[in-house]
Structures are given as structure tokens and as C-alpha cells.
Amino acid sequence: MDRLSVTFAAVADPTRRAILARLAKGEATVGALAAPFAISLPAVSRHLRVLQRARLIEQRVDAQWRLCRINAEPLKEAGDWIEQYRRFWEGRLARLANYLERHPPTPKRRKR
Amino acid sequence: MDRLSVTFAAVADPTRRAILARLAKGEATVGALAAPFAISLPAVSRHLRVLQRARLIEQRVDAQWRLCRINAEPLKEAGDWIEQYRRFWEGRLARLANYLERHPPTPKRRKR
DNA sequence: TACATATTTAACTTTCCAGTTAAATAACGG
């Protein structure tokens, strides 16, 4: 899978987004990250592996703890991709599309 | 699934992103959208259903054609979510993180 | 050494996703 797909897939899960939100406030251990969720620790561990594969987090070992840290850098590329489409949800084009939705141009029949 | 998850999941596929890129240039029929890909028409049809479920496209019927149109509006919310993390990949915080990565602070052992 | 804590790995289940081919549906044009 390409990087962009991996990034988007990683954040397409509410648990993983919540984990990132928590890490935005600072480093945390796996246990601390797991605490708010009703799922088992192995399940969280796997979510972390997905985030790690997407390079959205990094882990550092401190004794028996794994301290997780956010690495938002892959989100830059994702944000850039989305940004391409900004003109479609704002400005002239969006208003035009909106207008056309309400006032369809006479639908020219396609002959062949 | 929540809206944001649905949106991210929809764009986490290169074929679907390519379809959106094509639609950014204007409306297209299902057949025209399918043409560039090496996959069957039913497969494309399902990709379109995923995009439609995410409300990233809309379809309009013209005789036996389904004309697809982009609706980037859901990307706004996705972009906003990503934007929250911008400060982590640029500016002070990113530089600090980078610095710390290179010069780890004396790792204080956790006692208990 | 032995125990407790933190986390991962293994093995398994269930569900979802993307692809296939073949058949169904819908609309046009002669």
C-alpha cells in the first residue's frame, strides 16, 4: 500500500484518532493510552502497531514501559492531498455547483 | 461508523482517489471513470458506492448513463481534523521534538 | 530467586473489503 493510503487508513478509525488526540497532549504509556477504552490491551497494542506502521507514532522504551509519542509528519501529505479539493467546497466553484443543483441546465439529450 | 471515519476510509484507497481526481476535472459517466483501470466494471461500481456512501460523489441519471459529480464538502471536516495537528509538523513544537530526538534529555528512571 | 507490572505474541473468530464472472435491469435506436 502507498503511504497516503496507509495514512488515511490509519486515521479512519475513531479509536486511533482518539489515541492521536491523547498523544497530542504529550507522551503516554500503552497502558495509559488503553485506559479510556473498553477494549482489551492487545487490541490497543494492535491499534498502536497500525499507527506505527503509518509512522504516526514512535515508541521509546523506558524499562517495562513503551512511551508513545506522536509524529504528525505523515499528516502533512494527507492534508496536502485534501487541500487540492478546497476550491470545491468553497468559493466560486462550490457556489456554481450549488446553483446548478438547484437550477439544472436544460439537460441536452445525448444522441448516437 | 461516524462521518469522519467513513470519509477517511473512502479516500484510503488509490483507485477511489484517482476517481476523485478525475471528477475534479468534471462530470463523468461510470464507464468513463472505469476506463483507466484494469479492474472490472462491477468493481468500479462498488468503489463508486463507497464514495457515494461517504457523500464524496453524487450521481445524476441521463438516459442509460449515470453521471458522477464530485462533492468535496465532506473533505472539509477531514481537512479540519488534520489541520489540528499542523503545529506538530511545523513550527516550534516540531523543531523541539526534532531537537529532543537528537539530544535525548537524561532519561530519568521511573521508580516505584 | 520469585513475584508483580507492562506489553506483545499466538491462535482463533467474526466481519468487512475488493475482486471476479454471470445474470438482471434500464433506456435508447432502428
Place this chain on the structure above:
DNA sequence: CCGTTATTTAACTGGAAAGTTAAATATGTA
């Protein structure tokens, strides 16, 4: 009405994802 074109639905397959419990691994402490 019939054949052609456009697209979807059905039925099936293979593989990946997310969850579970139980066992393994690693480290600090008594």
C-alpha cells in the same frame, strides 16, 4: 419489438482487520 449500450445486483472467493483470551517476554523490586 429487438438488439445494443450502460450499469447494477447476485453469488462467490480470498485476504485483511479488529476483537477476544491465554500464554510469552521483559523489567523492576522485595
